[in-house]
Each structure stands twice: as structure tokens, then as C-alpha cells.
Amino acid sequence: MWSAAREIADGDLVIVWLTRDVVQPLVITRGKELNSKYGVYRHSDLIGVPYGSKIGSRNGKGFIHVLRPTPELWTLALPHRTQILYLADIAFVVSWLNIKPGSRVIEAGTGSGSFSHSVARTIGPSGHLWSYEFHEARANKAREEFVRHGMDNVVTLTHRNVCKDGFTVEGTVDAVFLDLPAPWDAVEHAKKALRKDRTTRICCFSPCMEQVLRTVSALNEAGFTDITMYETLIRPHQVDAVPPLSPISDVSAKLRQAEQRREEKRLRQIAISRAARHAAGKRKRDGDADEEAEGAGKKAKTDDEGEPRSEELAGEPAASAGAETPAAKDEVPTSGQSTPAQGSGETDLGTAEPLAKITLSKVFPDVRGHTSYLTFACLLPKIPAAEAAPEVEAEAAEDSAAAASSS
Amino acid sequence: MREDTIQVGSSLLIKVPNGDVRPMKVEQNGTINLGKFGAFYASELVGQPYGLTYEIVDKRLKVVPPRSIQEVEETDATNELINDGQFVQPLTIEEIETLKKSGLHASEIIKKQIEQHANYQLKTEYSKEKYKKRKEAKYSKSFTVVEPTLFNVCDYWFKKDQNRLRDIRPDALSQMLNLANIRPGGRYIAVDDASGVVVAGILERLGGSGRLITICDIDSPPAYPVTVQMNFRKEVVAPVMSSLNWATADEDYTPSMLMPPAEAPGQIKDSQKSRLNKRKAVANSLMQTREELFAGEFDGLLIASEYEPFSIIEKLTPYVAGSANIVVHSPFVQIVTDLQNKLRDLPQYLGPAVSEVWTRQYQVLPGRTHPTMNTSGSGGFILHAIRVYDDPKASSVVAHRQKKKARLEGTSPAPADSGDVTPSNPDSPMVRDTPETPALDSSAVSNADTSGAEASGDVELGSL
Incomplete structure (x- = not known):
């Protein structure tokens, strides 16, 4: 059938593997060029190269693998x-x-x-x-x-x-x-x-x-x-290496921290507004007191999202944990990166060294069904x-x- | 590979009426005993083609012509009036036994049972047929010789004890042999801790030409029991297959057999001489096999092992040629998943992909076509990769594009660009920037995108 020689020769059919989804047949013809978005290759440069070699593009950007044809390829x-x-x-x-x-x-x-x-x-x-x-x-x-x-x-x-x-x-x-x-x-x-x-x-x-x-x-x-x-x-499986899933005790700790921060902030706000009221004098005391207290409360709520970032910049990574948890939750199973929530959690617990990743697999979402x-x-x-x-x-x-x- | 007809010494798979398959050997002047299904002279089978069904009459065999599937007539019968536990069969077990002993043919006994059955006529036609079939499985003295095709032998072993086959079901075996590109004349390395089912497959597909080196974990030649039912002729297998073990397959191993004998040559007796010569012949053939393995350039590596697969691949990759296929089977997804995760970081393995085999069989009787009610849960998981020679100087288009993008946006470089690439990240389908076609068959089995996976410097170039 196809060439059984170790090296590619002029006239051979080779399989060019650009990516897993882009696999092309190519008849090696001296003088021809292969142009693709993965680079430019001269056929003559492939002659004499062993089957199964990785070949860098002429312009240094991109590479291909040249493979021996099999019925499966x-x-x-x-x-x-x-x-x-x-x-x-x-x-x-x-x-x-x-x-x-x-x-x-x-x-x-x-x-x-x-x-x-x-x-x-x-x-x-x-x-x-x-x-x-x-x-x-x-x-x-x-x-x-x-x-x-x-x-x-x-x-x-x-x-x-x-x-x-x-x-x-x-x-x-x-x-x-x-x-x-x-x-x-x-x-x-x-x-x-x-x-x-x-x-x-x-x-x-x-x-x-x-x-x-x-x-x-x-x-x-x-x-x-x-x-x-x-x-x-x-059934093709997709494999991902991810950090181990967080135990709920971490989540619980983060939620408590967040709650504590909110409480501290509320007390701070109350103290501030109380001080402000003192400074404002007796004229306003009767009419605007309620309104102002309400305003302070609202402000505290909206601040909740903005504030952790400033705290993070100030060098308190733990503070970001509570706010970022919802977003991080979505990322955990899919992304290979360690999530911010996890990183901060570890810092918080004083275990600085990264946890070993675990390998997970599941069937691809779209597969041939029949x-x-x-x-x-x-x-x-x-x-x-x-x-x-x-x-x-x-x-x-x-x-x-x-x-x-x-x- | 094997004789076309049944011979003295053939290992047969015999299917009895209740569907069980039993291994039997044809011995000269022997009798094959199938228990309640009868016994017959083995010589009756010699010279017969495989696949026929026989009826046993006085220890001799009569070929039963193949029966076609009968159309079943639709009737209005239902099980509306049939109740469990009703007394329907006046014929007692003792009476049936007497009938059997009197030598009455199975079909006559069944006919009698039907005549006596109180509710037989209430049954639907489907149910009547099922009843007859069940009775036939009980009384008929007949059997079928299963042809020892690779599929049938694998199927027999899988159904008998799938653990011993490490879950290699016929569909999994078929895919392994195709993925490994087994062809007559090819040269392969196999690690088969699955009772030899993979070895049987490779030998069958080599058809007597090519080479197979197997590596096992014992110091005597491995038995590979599955090959017994394949009935390969010895002279066809012997020149094709050799075996090493994990010690003799080590490059720095020195066999003790090759150590010079303690006594001086003059003192050796003649009886000892022949034994020593035998030893020497074994040692020589071992050294030859080792040299052949170490010379490398094998066309494929197949692994179905109880040992850690990455350690096997690491050890044997140097002996596998560029563009050769590496196929690993495991009953456990975690094993191949971990392996894939290791291989995708290494530039000498292209496109490692994990897949699971899925098969279902149907009953196709007229008007009663449906998947079988009981089926096998798993045929295991397969990892396939292609062995390639790396070029550390080559860099990916994605890396360049990301660098450029990073410059334009003035942000920090994308993870794929930084030195310490997270294993799953650059080639994860979520971040792949090439338009993705739906995952189709093995082509898209995994997500490793070669243009993304970065070379990290490698010894491979030395072998170019």
C-alpha cells in the first residue's frame, strides 16, 4: 500500500497533521509548497525527513507533523x-x-x-x-x-x-x-x-x-x-486537569468572613453618620435623621462589590474571596487554571504550596449518536x-x- | 493460520442448546461429553467445517440443516386470563424423565407437554414460541461448533470472565487492532496482561508474516490462554512471536545464563553438555530478541496491562518508530485519563486521545426487534497517540498570535505564552481559537491542539 520506508521520498503520500481537526493528505512533489494558516512549507524540505517528524514553518511561525498514512488517518x-x-x-x-x-x-x-x-x-x-x-x-x-x-x-x-x-x-x-x-x-x-x-x-x-x-x-x-x-x-472523552474541588468548609469560612466584614462596615458607617449628625447641629436633627440613615445603608450595599477590590490591592487577598465566589464557582470544573477563590483560600489557611491537580474526564458535549x-x-x-x-x-x-x- | 476444518487436537468452542459455550478438545479416540446434552465420539467431528449444528444420536452426529426464523402470526391472544401459580402441566418431572429414558426425541416430549398444557392455547403466538424454545433448550441433544474467529473467541472469553480479559470486549479489541494499524508484515510490541487476547488479535492479523515482541511479568514464556482457542498452527506463530519480560527487556540486564560456566570445559560430561547447549540456545535466542527490540523502529505499541501505563510507554517509546501508533486499553477511565494528561505535555506524543467503546446488540426477530435486555456494561477505555519526533525550534502559530495580541492590548501575555503552561490550558477546547467542528468519531476524541501544545526541549532530536 503506502511507503514503508523510514524517510519521506518524492511522490509519497503523507498525512499532514495541522491540528487534530485539520488533517490533510499531501502528495510530496518537489518544487511545490504547502501554504496554510499554520505556516509555509516547501515539499522539497520534507524529502528525506523521517515519517513522524515535526516540521517548523519557513517563516518560523507554526509547525506541522508529517505522518505515514494509515487507513485510520x-x-x-x-x-x-x-x-x-x-x-x-x-x-x-x-x-x-x-x-x-x-x-x-x-x-x-x-x-x-x-x-x-x-x-x-x-x-x-x-x-x-x-x-x-x-x-x-x-x-x-x-x-x-x-x-x-x-x-x-x-x-x-x-x-x-x-x-x-x-x-x-x-x-x-x-x-x-x-x-x-x-x-x-x-x-x-x-x-x-x-x-x-x-x-x-x-x-x-x-x-x-x-x-x-x-x-x-x-x-x-x-x-x-x-x-x-x-x-x-x-464516545470521545475530554480530559482536563483541575485543582481538587473545594470542600464546603471553605465556602462556609468565606461566607462568614464576608458577613463579618459587612457587619464591621455597617458599624463603621453608623459611627461615621453618628459623628456627622453631631457635627450637623441641632437644626437638622429632627427632619433628616431617618433619611440619612437609610442612605448610608444603601451606600454600604453598593460598596460591597467595589470595596473588596480596593482591599485586595491593599494586600488583603482573603477579602476578595467572598465577593468572587459566585463567579469562581462556574470556572472550577471547566478551566485548568487555579481559580482566584482557591488561591486566596489557601493563603488564608496558610498553606501556600499549590495543591496537586486532579485529572477529570467526561464525554464531549456533542458526539456522534448514530x-x-x-x-x-x-x-x-x-x-x-x-x-x-x-x-x-x-x-x-x-x-x-x-x-x-x-x- | 489454522486448518480450515476440525482436526485431532483442535480446541473447540461448543454451544449447547441453552446458549452456554463450552471449551472442548478433540482427542484421538476420545469422547466429548456435554452432560445432559449428550456425549459423542470426537472423531465424528474430524474433517468437518466449523459452524455447523449437530444432533447426537447414539454417540454419533447428524448434521442439522439451518433453521430459518419463522414469521409469527399475530393473534388476539393476551395474558389476560393467564395467572401465575395455576396448575397447568399434569405431566410430572418423573414422567418426563421416563420419556427421556425411553429414547423419545426431544420434539416428541415437547409435543406431549404442549398437548397436556392447560393454558397453552391462551398464550400469544410469541409466548408459544418462547415456550417451545425453552423446552428445546432443556431436552434437545444437539450442539453447534462455534467457529474460532477472533470475534467469537474474544466474545466467549469476555462472557466467561471479563476480568481476565481486562474488559477487552470484541468491539474494543477491533478498535485497538485498527488503531494500531496491524497488517501482515508489520512489526509490533505488545504488553498483554489480558490473557493474551491482544496477542491473539495481533497474531491473527499478521497472518504469519511480520514480528511481534511481547513483554510479560514472569520469567517463563507467557501462556496467553486465549490463543489456545484460536488454534494457530505452531509453525506459523513460532517465527513471528518472541517474548521478553520486564527484566530481560532492560538494556542493562545481563542474563545469568551468559555467565561463563564455573567448571573448566574438560570436566563437562556428555549429558551435561547437551543441557548446556540447550541453555546456550535459549540464551542466544533471548539475546537476539533483546537486540531486535533495542534496534527499535517498531510499527506500533499495544498495551493492556495491569501495570502503570506511563512507565511502560516511557520505557518502550525509544523502540517505536516515528508515526507509529501507541494504543493503550484499560478497564478504568482514570488510568487512561491520567496517562493522557501526562502524554499531552510531551512533544514526542501527538494527539493523545481517550475514548470509550459503546456497543449494543439487537434481537431482530420479525415483529420483535429491540435491543437485548441484558447487555455488557463496559468494554473499557482506549487511549491512542502517535509517536513523533520533536523539533524544539518549531513554535506554534497560536503562541505568535497571542504574543501579538498581548502587545496590541498591552496586557499581560496569555497563559499559553508564558513558560509554565498549565497542562490542560492551551489545548483545552474552551480556549481553542480555531473554529471547532463538532466532535466526530475518533478524529476529535480529545482536545490536544498541536499548534497550542508547546515543545519544551527534548532528547528526541538526537534520534533523528
């Missing part, structure tokens, strides 16, 4: 011509279908070739993949791609509607994978293509339950057994004629006739 980087299959489904289908080195496999349709690359890798040079695509332009694109990737000795691509015209081989393959809108129309054809001397397997990949039900009855009528269905997904249902079934080997029931015998004879005509 190709799945992330390939040009989409259709909806494609991803790792979870591909891996599961390959092992259920017992695809391994030397296996002979049918795939319809080819689509963007995500599954084809993975199967070609697993079956190796001793296996073979017959791939069918009914859309002519897509078939041609895929054929070019298979040649460019050095897979043309392992993959035979045919432009054909398999539901109407069937497959090009009979009694040959170990496994059939159908990613078609109406897989039930291809089930009888698939049965013909499967070899009859050992257990063979089929998988139909359909996103809708209605399709599954039609496929199941088609498989059942065609004599497939062990019919079952799976759904498989990958791809397709994977309907599987087996076709058992032909039962030796002497032991078989008459009905099965007739069918077996038919099969062997078909096999004979194909060979």
Missing part, C-alpha cells in the same frame, strides 16, 4: 465523495466478518473508499477485495485513488449496479459488506458470490430500522443464519449431501452447478 483526511464509514463501524465489521490476511471480500458500494482502505490493509497482498460502485464518476475517482495508493493489486473496482446486475465472482468470497440504499435487493447475488465450503458472513450497513427489517427478512429467506444486529459508537445499524448473518457451508434433507440437497446441487460454471 486516511479516514480523517480523505476527500469526501459520499457519507463515509468511521473507525468504530469499520473495526467492528471487519472483525465480525472475520476479515484477516488472505481473506477474499466483496464491498458495495465503494463510496469514498474509507472502508476499502481498511480492508485492503487487513487482508494484505494475499487477500483480495472486489469493490463495486454504481456511480460512474465516483468509481473512476476511486479507481485512480487505489492505483495511486498502490492497492490495485489487491482491489478490483467495478462500475456496476449490483442490485440489478449482481457481482462478478461466484462461490468465491469469504465475506460481503453491503453499504447500499436497498441491500435486500443484493442479498441473493451476495449468496451466489460467497464460497460454499465453509462458513461465510455478510454485513448490511443501513441507517434506518425500516431497512434493517427488510434486510433481515431477505437474509432469512435466502437461508442465512445467526442473523443479528449491532450498533457501535465511540451512524448505522450493522445487520450480520452467516451462510453455513453446504451440508454433505448424504446427510442433508431433500430440499437442501436440491439447493446444494444448484450451488455446486453454479460453482462449476464459475470455475
Whole structure:
């Protein structure tokens, strides 16, 4: 398939990893340049560099990693011509279908070739993949791609509607994978293509339950057994290192401190206003006393937010704790930084050294929730004629006739 | 890798009517005993293809043709008039036992039971079918030989004792093998404390060509019991797989076997000589495996270990080639989470990502399609990273942008720019400044953004 050499050579396909979400295929062509928002790179500078190297941009800003292609990276980087299959489904289908080195496999349709690359890798040079695509332009694109990737000795691509015209081989393959809108129309054809001397397997990949039900009855009528269905997904986890969560005793202490400060301030205000009243003289005493007391109270409230900052500047970090708690609370689980509330809490308790962070994980908020249902079934080997029931015998004879005509 | 048909010496997985799967070995002139499901001559199976169902008749086997799923007719029957604890079956256990002993076929016994059953006709068609199935599982003398595919063997072991497999369910194993890019001809290192399920997978996917070095925690060759059911031919496995342990895999280890013998050569007796030669051969092969490991350039590293994974990765990374895949499985999310947190600070690991496998199986009987009622809770967690060669001189675009922004705004530099980067910060999705596509499959498994993660100087360049 792809280059197995240690170093990158002119003409190699490499996978350029810009970020986790920006992974691109690149054919190394001397004289060309790769321009991206992560810098400028000359292809010629990549020649002779080992696969897996980090490469700094020519202008010193940004870098990329140049990787050896694998079917899994190709799945992330390939040009989409259709909806494609991803790792979870591909891996599961390959092992259920017992695809391994030397296996002979049918795939319809080819689509963007995500599954084809993975199967070609697993079956190796001793296996073979017959791939069918009914859309002519897509078939041609895929054929070019298979040649460019050095897979043309392992993959035979045919432009054909398999539901109407069937497959090009009979009694040959170990496994059939159908990613078609109406897989039930291809089930009888698939049965013909499967070899009859050992257990063979089929998988139909359909996103809708209605399709599954039609496929199941088609498989059942065609004599497939062990019919079952799976759904498989990958749940990606997001990992964050955060300070240990604060115990509520910290919160309680902060709230008490804040309350104490407010009380002290209130007493100060009262003292100030009392002094002011004394200074104002007896004329005002009767009429304005109430009003002024009220005003002082209001002022104390609004000051509450502004004041801690001035105290903080004055070198009393503990004072900020109460006021900042509500904001800090939101940050704790998400941000990796130590929060102000925590920092001040520690200072307050006299434990200056930072606490060891803990690592947390949770599933990303937006994940793939469904791809397709994977309907599987087996076709058992032909039962030796002497032991078989008459009905099965007739069918077996038919099969062997078909096999004979194909060979 | 294995014979296409059942042979003398094959290790079989035999599925009995109640759904249990039992391991059995085909011995020359042996009898396989399935308890109440009967016994038969093992030789009956020799030369047979895998996957067929047999009925046992007088210790001999008769192939049962595959049965198709029957459409169940919808009726108006409900369980409205069926009450628990009612006396419905006049046939006693003793009577049934007598029938069984008389050699009556299972289907005849079931027919009799149905005839005698007081409420059978009240049952819905679904319920009737369930009843028949339950009785068949009890009386029928038949079994199926499960084909030893990687999926089936893993599934059997997982259902038998998932702890021994360290929760490696078939879906997890499949993903590990794909993520590690196992292909015929590839060269891999594996640390498998999961009864050999990973080793079995790698050997199967190598198909007899390539190399696998496993590292274990015992001083004798590891058993890897899962490989037994795979029925690999010895001559296919032997040239492909070698094993070291954590002592012999140390570069500064000197095997005591290589110490010069105490006696002078003249005094050695002939009997001792052959033993010494054997010892020498073992020592030589050990030294060869060590040299091969230390020469490095392996295509992948797979870990399913009970030991601290970072210490394993640290030790084995020098032997793994650039762009090679590192795949770690653990039954516990905390283990891989901590590992991811360590690896993302190190420039020789690209895009470490943690994911969880999720799978559910459906019953697909006509008119009765639904997920199975009982299912496996977890198939474990997988960490995947790519081994890369660092270039400490390369700097990120984000760092430059932040520096520039900081200058323009006249504020202090963003955390990513300062020397001591908080591990999760620069690459946390919350602060990532590139437009983020929704997390899709493994592509977006984690949040490490390479342009943000800063190199902190590394020995890697030396190996370039």
C-alpha cells in the first residue's frame, strides 16, 4: 500500500497533521509548497525527513507533523465523495466478518473508499477485495485513488449496479459488506458470490430500522443464519486537569468572613453618620435623621462589590474571596487554571504550596449518536449431501452447478 | 493460520442448546461429553467445517440443516386470563424423565407437554414460541461448533470472565487492532496482561508474516490462554512471536545464563553438555530478541496491562518508530485519563486521545426487534497517540498570535505564552481559537491542539 520506508521520498503520500481537526493528505512533489494558516512549507524540505517528524514553518511561525498514512488517518483526511464509514463501524465489521490476511471480500458500494482502505490493509497482498460502485464518476475517482495508493493489486473496482446486475465472482468470497440504499435487493447475488465450503458472513450497513427489517427478512429467506444486529459508537472523552474541588468548609469560612466584614462596615458607617449628625447641629436633627440613615445603608450595599477590590490591592487577598465566589464557582470544573477563590483560600489557611491537580474526564458535549445499524448473518457451508434433507440437497446441487460454471 | 476444518487436537468452542459455550478438545479416540446434552465420539467431528449444528444420536452426529426464523402470526391472544401459580402441566418431572429414558426425541416430549398444557392455547403466538424454545433448550441433544474467529473467541472469553480479559470486549479489541494499524508484515510490541487476547488479535492479523515482541511479568514464556482457542498452527506463530519480560527487556540486564560456566570445559560430561547447549540456545535466542527490540523502529505499541501505563510507554517509546501508533486499553477511565494528561505535555506524543467503546446488540426477530435486555456494561477505555519526533525550534502559530495580541492590548501575555503552561490550558477546547467542528468519531476524541501544545526541549532530536 503506502511507503514503508523510514524517510519521506518524492511522490509519497503523507498525512499532514495541522491540528487534530485539520488533517490533510499531501502528495510530496518537489518544487511545490504547502501554504496554510499554520505556516509555509516547501515539499522539497520534507524529502528525506523521517515519517513522524515535526516540521517548523519557513517563516518560523507554526509547525506541522508529517505522518505515514494509515487507513485510520486516511479516514480523517480523505476527500469526501459520499457519507463515509468511521473507525468504530469499520473495526467492528471487519472483525465480525472475520476479515484477516488472505481473506477474499466483496464491498458495495465503494463510496469514498474509507472502508476499502481498511480492508485492503487487513487482508494484505494475499487477500483480495472486489469493490463495486454504481456511480460512474465516483468509481473512476476511486479507481485512480487505489492505483495511486498502490492497492490495485489487491482491489478490483467495478462500475456496476449490483442490485440489478449482481457481482462478478461466484462461490468465491469469504465475506460481503453491503453499504447500499436497498441491500435486500443484493442479498441473493451476495449468496451466489460467497464460497460454499465453509462458513461465510455478510454485513448490511443501513441507517434506518425500516431497512434493517427488510434486510433481515431477505437474509432469512435466502437461508442465512445467526442473523443479528449491532450498533457501535465511540464516545470521545475530554480530559482536563483541575485543582481538587473545594470542600464546603471553605465556602462556609468565606461566607462568614464576608458577613463579618459587612457587619464591621455597617458599624463603621453608623459611627461615621453618628459623628456627622453631631457635627450637623441641632437644626437638622429632627427632619433628616431617618433619611440619612437609610442612605448610608444603601451606600454600604453598593460598596460591597467595589470595596473588596480596593482591599485586595491593599494586600488583603482573603477579602476578595467572598465577593468572587459566585463567579469562581462556574470556572472550577471547566478551566485548568487555579481559580482566584482557591488561591486566596489557601493563603488564608496558610498553606501556600499549590495543591496537586486532579485529572477529570467526561464525554464531549456533542458526539456522534448514530451512524448505522450493522445487520450480520452467516451462510453455513453446504451440508454433505448424504446427510442433508431433500430440499437442501436440491439447493446444494444448484450451488455446486453454479460453482462449476464459475470455475 | 489454522486448518480450515476440525482436526485431532483442535480446541473447540461448543454451544449447547441453552446458549452456554463450552471449551472442548478433540482427542484421538476420545469422547466429548456435554452432560445432559449428550456425549459423542470426537472423531465424528474430524474433517468437518466449523459452524455447523449437530444432533447426537447414539454417540454419533447428524448434521442439522439451518433453521430459518419463522414469521409469527399475530393473534388476539393476551395474558389476560393467564395467572401465575395455576396448575397447568399434569405431566410430572418423573414422567418426563421416563420419556427421556425411553429414547423419545426431544420434539416428541415437547409435543406431549404442549398437548397436556392447560393454558397453552391462551398464550400469544410469541409466548408459544418462547415456550417451545425453552423446552428445546432443556431436552434437545444437539450442539453447534462455534467457529474460532477472533470475534467469537474474544466474545466467549469476555462472557466467561471479563476480568481476565481486562474488559477487552470484541468491539474494543477491533478498535485497538485498527488503531494500531496491524497488517501482515508489520512489526509490533505488545504488553498483554489480558490473557493474551491482544496477542491473539495481533497474531491473527499478521497472518504469519511480520514480528511481534511481547513483554510479560514472569520469567517463563507467557501462556496467553486465549490463543489456545484460536488454534494457530505452531509453525506459523513460532517465527513471528518472541517474548521478553520486564527484566530481560532492560538494556542493562545481563542474563545469568551468559555467565561463563564455573567448571573448566574438560570436566563437562556428555549429558551435561547437551543441557548446556540447550541453555546456550535459549540464551542466544533471548539475546537476539533483546537486540531486535533495542534496534527499535517498531510499527506500533499495544498495551493492556495491569501495570502503570506511563512507565511502560516511557520505557518502550525509544523502540517505536516515528508515526507509529501507541494504543493503550484499560478497564478504568482514570488510568487512561491520567496517562493522557501526562502524554499531552510531551512533544514526542501527538494527539493523545481517550475514548470509550459503546456497543449494543439487537434481537431482530420479525415483529420483535429491540435491543437485548441484558447487555455488557463496559468494554473499557482506549487511549491512542502517535509517536513523533520533536523539533524544539518549531513554535506554534497560536503562541505568535497571542504574543501579538498581548502587545496590541498591552496586557499581560496569555497563559499559553508564558513558560509554565498549565497542562490542560492551551489545548483545552474552551480556549481553542480555531473554529471547532463538532466532535466526530475518533478524529476529535480529545482536545490536544498541536499548534497550542508547546515543545519544551527534548532528547528526541538526537534520534533523528
